[in-house]
Amino acid sequence: MNQQSEANKSLKVGLIQQKHLGSRARNLDYTAEQINHLALQGCNLVVLQELHGSAYFCQTENTDHFDQAEAIKGSTFNFLSTLAIQHNMVIVGSIFEKRASGLYHNTAIVIERDGSLAGYYRKMHIPDDPGYYEKFYFTPGDYQENTQGYIPVNTSIGKLGVMVCWDQWFPEAARLMTLAGADILIYPTAIGWNTDDSASEQKMQLDAWLTIQRSHAIANGIPLISCNRTGIEPDPSGQSQGIHFWGNSFISGPQGEILLQADANQTATINTTINLSQSEKVRQNWPFLRDRRIDSYQQLLQRFMK
Amino acid sequence: MNQQSEANKSLKVGLIQQKHLGSRARNLDYTAEQINHLALQGCNLVVLQELHGSAYFCQTENTDHFDQAEAIKGSTFNFLSTLAIQHNMVIVGSIFEKRASGLYHNTAIVIERDGSLAGYYRKMHIPDDPGYYEKFYFTPGDYQENTQGYIPVNTSIGKLGVMVCWDQWFPEAARLMTLAGADILIYPTAIGWNTDDSASEQKMQLDAWLTIQRSHAIANGIPLISCNRTGIEPDPSGQSQGIHFWGNSFISGPQGEILLQADANQTATINTTINLSQSEKVRQNWPFLRDRRIDSYQQLLQRFMK
Secondary structure (H helix, E strand, O other), X not given: OOHHHHHOXXXXXXXXXOOOOOOHHHHHHHHHHHHHHHHHOOXXXXXXXXXXXXXXXXXXXXXXXXHHOEOOOOHHHHHHHHHHHHHOOEEEEEEEEEEEOOEEEEEEEEEOOOOOEEEEEEXXXXXXXXXXXXXXXXXXXXXXXXOEOOOOEEEOOEEEEEOOHHHHHOHHHHHHHHHOOOOEEEEEEOOXXXXXXXXXXXXXXXXXXXXXXXXXXXXXXXXXXXXXXEEEEOOOOOOOOOXXXXXXXXEEOOOOOEEEEOOOOOOEEEEEEEEOOHHHHHHHHXXXXXXXXXXXXXXXXXOOOO | OOHHHHHOOEEEEEEEEOOOOOOHHHHHHHHHHHHHHHHHOOOOEEXXXXXXXXXXXXXXXXXXXXXXXXXXXXHXXXXXXXXXXXXXXXXXXXXXXXXXXXXXXXXXXXXXXXXXXEEEEEOOOOOOEOOEOHHHHOOOXXXXXXXXXXXXXXXXXXXXXXXXXXXXXXXXXHHHHHHOOOOEEXXXXXXXXXXXXXXXXXXXXXXXXXXXXXXXXXXXXXXXEEEEOEEEEOOOOOOOOOEEEEOOOEEEOOOXXXXXXXXXXXXXXXXXXXXXXXXXXXXXXOOXXXXXXXXXXXXXXXXXXX
């Protein structure tokens, strides 16, 4: 590759951390307004949070919610496609995908500047915990060597290693995206506190969430964007106090250094410039990819060794 | 397993962060004195830093250093074995191992309370960077499924997932030790600053080192001990200012929470109590082991996907 062009591979990236405003129309209006704001700042890439069009509906298991699901090239795609063309930017969105009757995914979609679908990613790791009943709604993404799974989305601004939320806790996923050539890791996400937990437990959980994602940047010498929801969403069952989404969306450089971080309780539209070619220098100095012992990793394919 | 005994599986652990004092005799005298101190505090387990008996001799490539190498059951083992018996504690030490003529390893040895060799671990990932010319001295540890490589050492106080230094940057290694049943991850290490680097670069490197290790605790729901050298050791070649070992040895719980941390520039003998059974609870709440997509990880065995 040309050294000159590589040295200048900088990207102005933004993210939108928002609250559920009660309806899809209100949420998308807010998103459009903030995308416009980021366009005025000169952003080439905007990342939205997980399921930004709706409430985080997985607090209960309710078949009514399946009616919200849409095709990859459905109404959210059409909406973001128009904005991508208008502002000449790449947008990473998140949808509840209906793939077939009775078959649904939690899917990130990537829209090219010209409004076309650059690609998509179906969440591979699906959580299931009180308040996050995702195994009821989402089938895990398929895996096929080199065609489905941890495949970066090729765009005009680089190869985007897009994953979704729970994936962020698995070093395997971040490594696989890197080995597949990603220039940057991107996580739309929806995570928050159980308001019954103590303040110290809440602090520890948030810190763990920041730490595990920053560690993917470090282990792989790659920048990272994580866009989380904010605000409190009540539990429709009334069995819990609901989820207090903890915000703290952030952008990290390839040594895990946080370049920009939103706060916990406010909506936040933030942007910064990252230099994709910095990864090259970082990997030369900390050559982890050089030294992986691939002859000794077979048992990573096992559940446990007993 | 018995729930009652599991609930009380607490362990008083200590580590000794020391400076090279100019000779093997002085280093080991200091180690013995500090082990005695930790015994008086009631420690069941003591972790020493990488190559604690000598200078960190890998700043240059010099065949003279091979004369320092010893057998696994050599003089360092004998020295630590006596202390283990005397204080009724498990000790993790670190040696320059001579396995055969012309075949050397960077090896951690684990001594049981009765002075016997509980097991050993040969460093799997070997660095090679200016000032850390380890590929000249150390052959990487062998791998054989279930017998060599990431195999925890069985002791009377638990299964110790002992690795060494550069291994700490590889999430794969920590995961494999966990899947093999480790109760705790342990890293004797020797890492420091190049004094030519800026203060901000130094801060970023130290932070990355803390972050990547804490992330192993988080990803695997497992406590962790990392014992690093401190002090400045000159470069015998005179080509650099030497290495300023950055200390900051620490003990982390299974959510990556730092329980205790030494400072950068002082020798430090520190100890705390960790509860090994806490991992069970943490893994129930954050069930990452449940959700690993082992059907989709095959390409972790590849160098890169092109």
